[in-house]
Amino acid sequence: MGIPHFLCLPFPVQGHVNPLMQFSLLLAKHGCKVTFVHTEFSHRRANTEGGDNMEEVLVEMVTLPDGLDPQDDRSDVAKLLFSMKSTMPALLPKLIQDIDASDIENKITCIIVTINMGWALEVGNKMGIKGALLSPPSATSLASVACIPNLIEDGIIDSQGLPTKNQEIQLSSNMPMMDTAYFPWRGFNKIFFEHLMQEMQTLKVGEWWLCNTTYDLEPGAFSVSPKFLPIGPLMENSNRSSFWEEDRACLEWLDEQPPHSVVYVSFGSLAVMDPNQFKELALALDLLHRPFIWVVRPSNDKMENVNAYPHDFHGSKGKIVGWAPQKKILNHPSLACFISHCGWNSTLEGICAGVPLLCWPCATDQFLNKSYICDVWKIGVGLEKNETGIISREEIRKKVDQLLVDEDVKGRSLKLKEMTINNIEEGGQSSKNLSFFMDWAK
Template identity: 85%
Template structure:
């Protein structure tokens, strides 16, 4: 009997590619064979961004075309999804056949996808190959998406995914209350919502829904479906899946800063900031009079950042980088706190580093994650918007000052870090679940 061979297909955006690559490295480390499918476009991007280390040679990379022209705008996710769904399913069986022919002993035993790639589970199902989902968001987000039919049936949302009235609900008695205005699909066009509803049905073909989380972080979510299996936190270091070149010079700069003094600011790989908010944030960082690292990402088509710095911005105490080695920054002794959009990958990385959060969610599941950070785990505070919908510079200064003297939040952050990391030690719950999953795949 050969070893289990996983074929991994992420949606080609940074927040999906990263966790699935981390999971692939973890499987490879445990002696499984892993083939990772990039689209041709994102493979080229990740390769240009550099990074190739020995561990990653254990994961084989292959590519499929996404069906778009090279000059098409891939930050239009709806366009990308439709194109992939209409071209890739027909090409996948041949790819599987070629991979199997090259190593007859170790044929593909399981396909793992992230959300919006469920079509690959259908292809696998027809070929008699097992399937699983790796959810790049929290288990709570996945639970809310899985609850859509019931939410419609109970009249809590309409057929477009919009709340019928403003209220707080619980998906299950053991879960925290959730504001109906903050469902993860809010702000999506109808086409996305319809796609999500259909996707959740397709994903039923996956026998397991793997979650990059731990049972302790969101216990209530696991009561909703026996398919949910926590295998997080995923902490393998992968520099082969980044779409932008990381600026590592900021680490040397960090070494020169006093302990727990630096404010780290990053809004992830997708968020596009309103120009007025960008300006307030810049001036807020000046007001703080503390050292800071601010990630100002190039726009998604590779052009320069679209926002102009205000004329009266000095930034003399800080370092502005295009893309950063986030995990290394977060776990650096000089770091004081993390101003974050609360994407799930960033949330977990902050937890694993034991860093307090200042939360400024922008979209989708980030509002749910903020609720956990501020109200459930109590390891951070929210930045409140003023009547014009902007987080003001004064608010930024006030909240950073409050957070940095709050010893209770610091203590809880360190305790949560320990509890979360314990899950991936040898006898930890997530490690046991991983072993169980690999045995199942055999």
């Protein structure tokens, strides 16, 4: 019997590609064979923008077309999703056969997908190949999606996923209270919600639902399904999975700043900010009189200059970058706090750096993550909108000042960091689960 050979297929958005690439590197470092499937479009993008070729030594890269034309807009996630679902399942068996033919000793033994790619588990299942999900959001988010049929049956949400009334519920008796306004499918339209329900049925083909989290961070979530297996935090450095070129110069600039002085601001790879809010944030950074790094993603053609800086913005104390080596920044001794959209990858990276968080959730699962950050782990504070729906510059300044003098938050952040990272040390829970999973895949 050869070594386990994993075929990994992420949905081609940054927040899915990253954790699956990190997991692929982890498996490869443990002696497994890994083949990573990019869409042709993503592969070109990651190749032109990514860093060094560390991944390509450890992980084999292959591609499939996503079914869209070259000029189509890939940021239309629904369009991309349905195009992939209708064209890729027919192409995957041949790809698998070609890979197997090239290495008869080590045929593909297991397919790992992220959410939206469940069709690949069905293809694998028909070919007698085991399957698993690597879930990009938190275990709590996954648990709430897994509970959709019960939530509908209990009348907590309707058939389109909308809460029937504003209330707090518990998904299971040992989980924190959850506001029904903050389910992770918040803002999904009917078609997308129906896709999600169907996707969860499809994903049941996978024997394991791997979570980039630890048992200690959200213990209650694991009682929802025996399929859940925490294998996080994923800490591998993957340069090639970035869709934008990272600005490395900001690290040298960081070296020159005093310890615990810099405010880091990033809203992840998808959020688009309202122009008025963008201006208010810019002026808030001036008001802080502190060094800052602000990630303002390169806009695509449709959104040129949507984020024009206000004319009275100086930004003299800070650095504005197009895309940043986030983990390196968060772990830098100069860093004071992280103003974040609370996406799960960013939340986990903040936890693993022991950095207090200022929470600015924008969509989907981010509100749920915020409630863990502020109410469960107590390692951050939220920002409140004013009556016009804007987070004012004064509010931002007040909360940053409040966060930076709060020794309790800082202490809890460092404690949570240690507890979380201990899981992937020798003998840690996530480390044991990884060994168990690799043995299963054989």
